[in-house]
Amino acid sequence: MAPPFVCRLAVLLAALAACARADSEAYPSASAAGMAATADCSLQPECDPARSPRITVLHEEARIFLYSRMLNDSECDHIIKLAEPHLMRSGVVDTSTGKEAVDNVRTSKGMFLARGQDPIIASIEQRIAKWTLMPVGNGEGLQVLRYEKGQEYEGHYDYFFHKEGVANGGNRYLTVLTYLNDVEEGGETTFPNIPAPGGDNGPEFSDCARKVLAVKPRKGDAVLFHSIKPTGELERLSLHSACPVIKGVKWSAPKSVIFVFALEQWVHVGHFAEGPDEVPVAIEQKTQVDVNYPDCKDLDASCDPWANNGECENNVEYMIGTKERPGHCIKSCGKCADFYEYKGDRSEL
Incomplete structure (x- = not known):
């Protein structure tokens, strides 16, 4: 289940898209790429209404x-x-x-x-x-x-x-x-x-x-x-x-x-700690299919804790294996690239 604030945000963004649809006739110059909505001038210091700040919905689903x-x-x-x-x-x-x-x-x-x-x-x-x-x-x-x-x-x-x-x-x-x-x-x-x-x-x-x-x-x-x-x-x-x-x-x-x-x-999704006076707090996320190596999966539910306890190094044959005899915990050991074709992308720092 998504965190409550995510649900609230989704409702507010849906309202923004609805406002954009309602205002589309007022801005006939809006392209087919999306719907136009007036940007709130209060968002900007010394905002000049003549410059026509505007929020455009480029893709509603995304x-x-x-x-x-x-x-x-x-x-x-x-x-x-x-x-x-x-x-x-x-x-x-x-x-x-x-x-x-x-x-x-x-x-x-x-x-x-x-x-x-x-x-x-x-x-x-x-x-x-x-x-x-x-x-x-x-x-x-x-x-x-x-x-x-x-x-x-x-x-x-x-x-x-x-x-x-x-x-x-x-x-x-x-x-x-x-x-x-x-x-x-x-x-x-x-x-x-x-x-x-x-x-x-x-x-x-x-x-x-x-x-x-x-x-x-x-x-x-x-x-x-x-x-x-x-x-x-x-x-x-x-x-x-x-x-x-x-x-x-x-x-x-x-x-x-x-x-x-x-x-x-x-x-x-939560507070991002900066500086020595703030303590980072981890927030769990919904389990995702790895788009980089979608075919790479663990074969045992205990792979993750085993990997954290050093079993990838201590029990290589079972955890990782070889290309001829792949192991049970390739994903948790971070060895997907050695066994599967790369199909994804990298994320920036």
């Missing part, structure tokens, strides 16, 4: 929303200025094992901001909390990403499949991705498991984004998508990727590059 102009230009520029001196090569974590590494599946650079790092960051965190209906404390620190020309992030879930992923505030429930600069071509966020409305997004999208649901990077716009269904299961439609940047705005960096800057926040 609960994917676009908030146009969630951040103003000065906020975007402030975040870039804070982050740029501290950017490092982004990493990935294998969703089955929890092991972190640098991988060519993700070629961007990034860094994390502390929660409430300054008044502007605190204001943005409050705005995200108000939009998502989730407490500020459930969110990880805002991550700033920079994709240079040709860089991309292949399809992945933000959902964690390993135990370590739920040890601090439970699993990631939703993601808010905000663009900090405009890009002329490429750099789209795509959802490969969702076809493009009408089958084709048109020539204004790069080839990477033509046939699937996709969002073009526009300064200040934010995309909200959910990694978990209201029932507690993985939302498979949340599979997403970042297309390569082809043409963009040049930033006054030490070297002249073409890139897209993005601000990302992962929001957990």
Whole structure:
């Protein structure tokens, strides 16, 4: 059963979608990709109604929303200025094992901001909390990403499949991705498991984004998508990727590059502890089929505790076995990759 707050959130999001349907006639310019709804100007400081902030439902079933102009230009520029001196090569974590590494599946650079790092960051965190209906404390620190020309992030879930992923505030429930600069071509966020409305997004999208649901990077716009269904299961439609940047705005960096800057926040089902004064609290999740190795299963209900007690090392023949004689606890021992074909994706850190 889903946690009570998840049920309440599902009801509120359903109400938002209903409002969007009711308002669709008032915004005839809304595309077939979704329904338009007016964004509450109170979400933004110094909001200019003439700029027409708007929330658009991009996909109702998957609960994917676009908030146009969630951040103003000065906020975007402030975040870039804070982050740029501290950017490092982004990493990935294998969703089955929890092991972190640098991988060519993700070629961007990034860094994390502390929660409430300054008044502007605190204001943005409050705005995200108000939009998502989730407490500020459930969110990880805002991550700033920079994709240079040709860089991309292949399809992945933000959902964690390993135990370590739920040890601090439970699993990631939703993601808010905000663009900090405009890009002329490429750099789209795509959802490969969702076809493009009408089958084709048109020539204004790069080839990477033509046939699937996709969002073009526009300064200040934010995309909200959910990694978990209201029932507690993985939302498979949340599979997403970042297309390569082809043409963009040049930033006054030490070297002249073409890139897209993005601000990302992962929001957990419970409080995400930050700093030495907060104690992480694990929140159990509904058992999932591992989308990376769906055929990999334990053959004994005791495999998990056995693995925790060191039996994967002490009793290799029974627990893991060989390809000729596979063992009984391959999944709990984290050896699926040695026996089964990889069919999934990696999740970002």
